[in-house]
Amino acid sequence: MERDYPGRVSLSPASANPPAGSARPASAILSIDTSVGTAVSIVESDGVVLSVAASPNPLGHAEVIGGLLVRALAEASLTAAGIAHVAAGMGPGPFTGLRVGIAAARTFAQGRGVPVVPVVSHDAIALEVFLADALTDAETPRFAVVTDARRREFAYSVYDGIDDDGLPIRSAGPELIARDALDERLAALGARRHDAAAVPAAMLGLAASRALGAGRTIGPDDALYLRSPDVTVSAGPKRVTP
Amino acid sequence: MNRDEPLVLGIETSCDETGIGIVRGRTLLSNTIASSMEEHARYGGVVPEVAARAHLEALQPAIAAALAEASVSLDELDAVAVTSGPGLAGALMVGIGAAKALAVSLDRPLYAVNHLVGHIAADILDADAPPIEYPTVALLVSGGHTSLLLVRDLTTDVELLGETVDDAAGEAFDKVARLLGLPYPGGPEIDRAARDGDPTAIPFPRGLSRASDMDKHRYDFSFSGLKTAVARFTEQQQAAGVEVPVADVAASFREAVVDVLITKALDACARFDVPRLLLGGGVIANRRLREVATLRADAAGVALRIPPLSLCTDNGAMIAGLAAELIRSGRPASTLGFGADSTLPVTEIQVAEDLDAGGGR
Numbered sequence A: 001m002e003r004d005y006p007g008r009v010s011l012s013p014a015s016a017n018p019p020a021g022s023a024r025p026a027s028a029i030l031s032i033d034t035s036v037g038t039a040v041s042i043v044e045s046d047g048v049v050l051s052v053a054a055s056p057n058p059l060g061h062a063e064v065i066g067g068l069l070v071r072a073l074a075e076a077s078l079t080a081a082g083i084a085h086v087a088a089g090m091g092p093g094p095f096t097g098l099r100v101g102i103a104a105a106r107t108f109a110q111g112r113g114v115p116v117v118p119v120v121s122h123d124a125i126a127l128e129v130f131l132a133d134a135l136t137d138a139e140t141p142r143f144a145v146v147t148d149a150r151r152r153e154f155a156y157s158v159y160d161g162i163d164d165d166g167l168p169i170r171s172a173g174p175e176l177i178a179r180d181a182l183d184e185r186l187a188a189l190g191a192r193r194h195d196a197a198a199v200p201a202a203m204l205g206l207a208a209s210r211a212l213g214a215g216r217t218i219g220p221d222d223a224l225y226l227r228s229p230d231v232t233v234s235a236g237p238k239r240v241t242p
Numbered sequence B: 001m002n003r004d005e006p007l008v009l010g011i012e013t014s015c016d017e018t019g020i021g022i023v024r025g026r027t028l029l030s031n032t033i034a035s036s037m038e039e040h041a042r043y044g045g046v047v048p049e050v051a052a053r054a055h056l057e058a059l060q061p062a063i064a065a066a067l068a069e070a071s072v073s074l075d076e077l078d079a080v081a082v083t084s085g086p087g088l089a090g091a092l093m094v095g096i097g098a099a100k101a102l103a104v105s106l107d108r109p110l111y112a113v114n115h116l117v118g119h120i121a122a123d124i125l126d127a128d129a130p131p132i133e134y135p136t137v138a139l140l141v142s143g144g145h146t147s148l149l150l151v152r153d154l155t156t157d158v159e160l161l162g163e164t165v166d167d168a169a170g171e172a173f174d175k176v177a178r179l180l181g182l183p184y185p186g187g188p189e190i191d192r193a194a195r196d197g198d199p200t201a202i203p204f205p206r207g208l209s210r211a212s213d214m215d216k217h218r219y220d221f222s223f224s225g226l227k228t229a230v231a232r233f234t235e236q237q238q239a240a241g242v243e244v245p246v247a248d249v250a251a252s253f254r255e256a257v258v259d260v261l262i263t264k265a266l267d268a269c270a271r272f273d274v275p276r277l278l279l280g281g282g283v284i285a286n287r288r289l290r291e292v293a294t295l296r297a298d299a300a301g302v303a304l305r306i307p308p309l310s311l312c313t314d315n316g317a318m319i320a321g322l323a324a325e326l327i328r329s330g331r332p333a334s335t336l337g338f339g340a341d342s343t344l345p346v347t348e349i350q351v352a353e354d355l356d357a358g359g360g361r
């Protein structure tokens, strides 16, 4: 899928990229994911990774998101003006943190007047698995990406290879399952278990670039909470007199 | 950056209103509010997760609507402002994530500010009123907070005199409305039900108003005992086979809330020798509260200020307005490392001020 992009920047952050406001058109993809930790990355539209900035902390998304954005831009030697698309990891993930990244992706895109590209966060993890196996020419058997969903549940998605556009084929999920029921389910599906404690933002960006290249929409518009809000409709006021 | 008349966009997501405000200096250009109140109605109160989900969906369209109303574009902005706290943590985080990314994408300074002090700043945006004078006592009453403040200077010196030790006044309205079989939100419903009621019919208690409370809780509020008293009264009526006099209960309950709020506020004015009282928060929409405040402030020789109701309820304009005042007074922007602080003290008017920057980025 090698194409010639005008003004393509080199892989090395130390290279002499033109500063902000230069004449070359914006082409990079900023990706943001807060479904597990907080991860930010910038890739060129052809998938070349320009920068990665991440915090593995499963909390503190709101605290670190701004600093990580600044760092990712600096390490890519870009300003916000160099961003042409914003890829958003839509989850699944625990809701409080997940929202921070989606909100950030949407307003960053709004600030630049560029589109948001929603991506299922598990797809980024799956893409990394496929690329790693491809490097060693290994076959990738059917597998399931598994992430912590808290409350004694896992979120999982099952993958069956990669399609002609270079995108992972998700055959099941994302879904929630009780932790002690996961292995039985995966055995029934014939899927190898792949636990992940982080979402590689660069893979999110790569998935977005491949989707854009193929003119496809691969993620949902709304956050993948996979859970209803915790609310109970009150049965009415409690009595105070005995 | 234009320091005299900064163009600021403010984001407020501390409770159930997604507020986007745009101001130019002290001039209000847009006060756009998307409320999730209806989604909370069947639960009888604000559900934090429902509110936070609604913020995420409302933010982008609300920003677009505010820009359109103000006839400005994002790249004209001098700064972005956001509520850091106090409020619902999960709800605040949505606004903070959004504000940080917006500030970075526009390469503009970000001001993280205190929601309660924002309520005071709302008054500045009232084009029809003369400039606010300091010091002033401020009474902020909503579904999320009930606070009495002494404001010596909006950007540097705000002191918490007292606050509720249990329910917020707005919450008390919601809970008593439910006791009386009235829908959510309770404030307007109680107001309506009380119209033909006698406010002196039932002597409901005034929380933390005894002589023995004056030592420690002179300016604090408590509404849970009042709510229990209303519940006990209605249960006794029902047990006795008597129809509950809803109008009298509503009027007497409302009077108890209003009385304690205004008594304590005017007591603070007298004690600190400050003949000015500013009201803020959504409960100010309550007609009886404004009536009693007007009458009694007048009798006490206290000048009363009530901003337009659209600026009293939670909104982004007050957040933008406070940031504009911070910019006018030469304060540097916030660093990007702050988070949501659900119990942010009112003394922290601005959060994460970048002291190394010395006057903006």
Ligand SMILES: [Zn+2]
Pocket (backbone or CB within 6 Å): B115, B119, B142, B144, B145, B281, B282, B313, B314
């Ligand atoms: Zn408020």
